[in-house]
Amino acid sequence: MLSHFASIDSSPIISFQNYCNPERRFTMSQSKPWKIYIIQHSHTDVGYTERQEKIRQYHVNYIRQALQIVRDIESGARPDWKGYKWVCETYWPVESFLLKATTEEKEDFAQAVKKGYIGLSGTYLNFGEQLNQEMLSVMIRRISDYGQSIQFPVRSAMTADITGFGWGYSQVLADSGIENLITCIHTHHSMFPLWKKQIPFWWETPKGDRILTWSGEHYMFGNDLGLIPGIGGSYTIRDDHDVRNGVSFEVAESRFNRYLEQLVADGYTFPFVPVMVSGLPTDNGSPNAALMDFVNPWNEKHGDRIFIQPATLDDFFADVRAYAEEHPAEIETFLGDWPDWWTDGSATTPMHVQIFREAQRVYTKVKQLDPACEIVSKERLEAIEYELALFAEHTWGYHSSVTEPWNPFVQELGCRKEAYAANASSLAHTALYDILEERGDALLGPDRPMKFELYNPNDFVQTDYAELIMEGWHLAELKNGFEVMDEATGTEYEAQMVTGHRGVVITIPVTLQPKQQVHLTIKALTDHKPVTAYRTDYVGSDRMMDIIPPVAPKLHITPKFIESPFVRIEWEMGAGIKKWIDKASNQDLLRADRNHHAFSPVYNVTRAPNEFGMYDVRRKMGRNRRGPDAITSVGTLVNVDIVEKGALYGKVRLTYSVNGCSHYSLLVTVYSDHARVDVAVRMHKESVWDPENLYISLPFGSAPVSEQQELWVEKTGAALRPRIDQLPGSLADFYCVDEGTAYVSEGLGIAIAMPDTPLVQIGSLDYEDRLLSGHPGLANDPAHLYSWPMNNYWETNFKATLGGFYEFRYYVAWGEELNTPEAALEACTSMNAGILAWRTSK
Numbered sequence: 001m002l003s004h005f006a007s008i009d010s011s012p013i014i015s016f017q018n019y020c021n022p023e024r025r026f027t028m029s030q031s032k033p034w035k036i037y038i039i040q041h042s043h044t045d046v047g048y049t050e051r052q053e054k055i056r057q058y059h060v061n062y063i064r065q066a067l068q069i070v071r072d073i074e075s076g077a078r079p080d081w082k083g084y085k086w087v088c089e090t091y092w093p094v095e096s097f098l099l100k101a102t103t104e105e106k107e108d109f110a111q112a113v114k115k116g117y118i119g120l121s122g123t124y125l126n127f128g129e130q131l132n133q134e135m136l137s138v139m140i141r142r143i144s145d146y147g148q149s150i151q152f153p154v155r156s157a158m159t160a161d162i163t164g165f166g167w168g169y170s171q172v173l174a175d176s177g178i179e180n181l182i183t184c185i186h187t188h189h190s191m192f193p194l195w196k197k198q199i200p201f202w203w204e205t206p207k208g209d210r211i212l213t214w215s216g217e218h219y220m221f222g223n224d225l226g227l228i229p230g231i232g233g234s235y236t237i238r239d240d241h242d243v244r245n246g247v248s249f250e251v252a253e254s255r256f257n258r259y260l261e262q263l264v265a266d267g268y269t270f271p272f273v274p275v276m277v278s279g280l281p282t283d284n285g286s287p288n289a290a291l292m293d294f295v296n297p298w299n300e301k302h303g304d305r306i307f308i309q310p311a312t313l314d315d316f317f318a319d320v321r322a323y324a325e326e327h328p329a330e331i332e333t334f335l336g337d338w339p340d341w342w343t344d345g346s347a348t349t350p351m352h353v354q355i356f357r358e359a360q361r362v363y364t365k366v367k368q369l370d371p372a373c374e375i376v377s378k379e380r381l382e383a384i385e386y387e388l389a390l391f392a393e394h395t396w397g398y399h400s401s402v403t404e405p406w407n408p409f410v411q412e413l414g415c416r417k418e419a420y421a422a423n424a425s426s427l428a429h430t431a432l433y434d435i436l437e438e439r440g441d442a443l444l445g446p447d448r449p450m451k452f453e454l455y456n457p458n459d460f461v462q463t464d465y466a467e468l469i470m471e472g473w474h475l476a477e478l479k480n481g482f483e484v485m486d487e488a489t490g491t492e493y494e495a496q497m498v499t500g501h502r503g504v505v506i507t508i509p510v511t512l513q514p515k516q517q518v519h520l521t522i523k524a525l526t527d528h529k530p531v532t533a534y535r536t537d538y539v540g541s542d543r544m545m546d547i548i549p550p551v552a553p554k555l556h557i558t559p560k561f562i563e564s565p566f567v568r569i570e571w572e573m574g575a576g577i578k579k580w581i582d583k584a585s586n587q588d589l590l591r592a593d594r595n596h597h598a599f600s601p602v603y604n605v606t607r608a609p610n611e612f613g614m615y616d617v618r619r620k621m622g623r624n625r626r627g628p629d630a631i632t633s634v635g636t637l638v639n640v641d642i643v644e645k646g647a648l649y650g651k652v653r654l655t656y657s658v659n660g661c662s663h664y665s666l667l668v669t670v671y672s673d674h675a676r677v678d679v680a681v682r683m684h685k686e687s688v689w690d691p692e693n694l695y696i697s698l699p700f701g702s703a704p705v706s707e708q709q710e711l712w713v714e715k716t717g718a719a720l721r722p723r724i725d726q727l728p729g730s731l732a733d734f735y736c737v738d739e740g741t742a743y744v745s746e747g748l749g750i751a752i753a754m755p756d757t758p759l760v761q762i763g764s765l766d767y768e769d770r771l772l773s774g775h776p777g778l779a780n781d782p783a784h785l786y787s788w789p790m791n792n793y794w795e796t797n798f799k800a801t802l803g804g805f806y807e808f809r810y811y812v813a814w815g816e817e818l819n820t821p822e823a824a825l826e827a828c829t830s831m832n833a834g835i836l837a838w839r840t841s842k
Helices: 052-075 092-100 103-114 133-149 167-175 221-225 249-265 291-302 313-326 341-348 350-369 378-392 408-438 472-478 611-619 776-780 821-833
Strands: 034-040 156-161 180-185 199-204 210-215 272-277 306-310 333-335 451-455 462-470 482-486 496-500 503-512 517-524 561-563 567-572 576-582 601-605 631-634 636-645 649-657 661-671 676-685 692-697 710-715 718-720 734-736 740-744 749-753 759-761 786-791 804-815 836-839
Touching (some): 034 313, 052 103, 052 408, 092 103, 092 133, 133 350, 167 210, 167 718, 210 313, 221 249, 249 291, 291 306, 341 734, 341 759, 341 786, 350 408, 350 821, 378 408, 462 517, 462 821, 472 496, 472 503, 472 517, 503 517, 601 661, 676 692, 710 734, 710 821, 718 821, 740 821, 749 821, 804 821
Parallel strands (some): 034 272, 034 306, 199 333
Antiparallel strands (some): 451 517, 451 836, 561 567, 601 631, 636 649, 649 661, 676 804, 692 786, 710 718, 734 759, 749 804, 759 786
8 A cells, every 4th residue: 555655856866976076075174083983783684693593592692691781880890891882783682582581671671771771773673675664664663662661762773784775664764753774784785875885864755754864884894993802804894904813902093093084085074983893793793891891992092082982873863963953064865765785685585475475465454354453463463573574584594505505404594584474474364364254254064155245455446356266066056157246236247267276266357445345146047058059150160260250359369369358469489478559549568679578588597617606606796686607598489378268358378488497488367358467477497506587577668768658666655766766876776666566657557566576677687887876877778677586696695596386476457547656556556455255154
């Protein structure tokens, strides 16, 4: 559901030339000493360094360690630790601690927070972009609710490692009372926005609120500076010092001075700078009060020039806000999307992403049907939320998943990650079934009537196709004919029946108003007489139909095309789908300048030199997702089968040959009553250890330079135009969408719903230097649209194999009524949600 459509000027937010001008420098007066805010935290990486439950145990214990440090400070046992502070990077460890803590520990923790020893962050976990706005909101609300419960509102948030957020993320923060955000982007296969780091800006939300945001250094930058004696090295700082035995005080002096001098040379204007540090040189590291063994000697020696201050997030942002009030012109405002480079990790487990996305939609239905939690308790909802959140957390596996994929530990942690999606699905569907049973769902039993209830729980009109599913034994009474009737109005629905593994499936077209329910009865016809022959039977005795009748049928299907009153889709052997003609306007909806035809697979693989090169061949890809010597294969159409033809819809199966897959086919469904086509992409993906990607061409719309149609997507509930409504210097190649994409123009809109595959690619599929948002080189970039369902390119924690059977669904609808982003994106949401239908005895 769309929460907000911002009114956005079509021009870029800021010019590339102005923002990247090397002469754009500031002078800085050092009348006061530098203040270095040191924020010690533990980077929460669930499943990267240990089993997920072990990492949870670690983090609970870290809070106990931090509390013991506080006790030692307050008791006077360790006066040398005075000034030490610890920040809980995410709320997941706090929540886990509170579940296990004694009453005394809970009170000690609350007091430590209130006194400023321990800082909270308005981040539940470091997420990818898979959570929708509703789910993200409820997880952030857990944090704000806790803050309110101890009379200490959470105003600041931090993230580490992850590289961006959907634009709607900013609105969720603002709506939760969070005013400040600091990021510690890891530039491995990614990059910070705004063309520079250690920079504050106001991030304007879709509704016009502003989040004071600081884009900072890597989250262990402080370790390499030397803040923890004897710990640190050269991961983020590569220089002439020998730090194999850790960073000495003398090396720290050199590195601090060089760093601050370079900041000034780069135009840095602020008298303070934040630096993150981990207690140990690892993700999921513990608190470490040895920080003060560095801070105290440093301040004694250099404090008149460079003063180091351990801090919480609120401490740091209080100084930033005070500075902003005195120097308002020095902090600029940007609005729009901040695409996450790392959200493509979800495509390493495409089956479980599909399960996750459906579970998230079922969760929404549960809340719509039972808003007061009368049937499904709040605790049950929270259990669903927890599983969804853990699946959406950014870590996609153990750190050696690619180099030793056979390792039982790797596989064990991978199964746990995937189980979060499965658990969420099970819990959500159980909750839905409990609600439907309360609403009269007729469970299996003798003499169960052929009655159904349809319901639209949404706040928008649903025009879609309802599937009425019954057991196979009903075929005997329905095979001679049936009718589907609205019990209240007597309206008869057009219907089409098929049989399959799920039994008998009757499909009907239906339009439901918001919150409307309809009761249906399926009635077998007893007076139906079989027909011996038709006078206008154009099927020859060879059982072939290959003439054009004088009166066009509603559905015409041949081995070369499929046609309805709304569309004609044509294909050629080898090439695939080459035409998609909208019959209302007689225009081809496919781009003339496309590189690949509609729904054709595009597969690439970058071969490693041998099994020991699987790591390095991936590392060298940088911001690309393929190597310079990647081998690309485009699918060729090799076979066509007419699967089904009825009064309501017809189906054809197009089978392709493409490298990387032993089977790839499209099941194309065209409807006779509506401008809509469903495409199910089915494949048997081979297991390949080398880094690979599979794309599906969606060549609708037009090139951006033509300005004929605009591409819109929805991310975390915010509608936006890729490459236009986003931060300068941010990712411009691919995006993680909520429900689909849309091309809109004054007279036509095309909605492409994507229930299973959230990633879309518009950047070049070639290996090349990548263009970021705002770069003038993007002006003439064609931005061809692809779905990107799977990859395994990362060298550490991606699942190494994509092998298996998959079906990815796409629903394409178009028409004049979809010519606004609101209407088109709402259509995506509606098609993905489907019509809620259940058997009833009422």
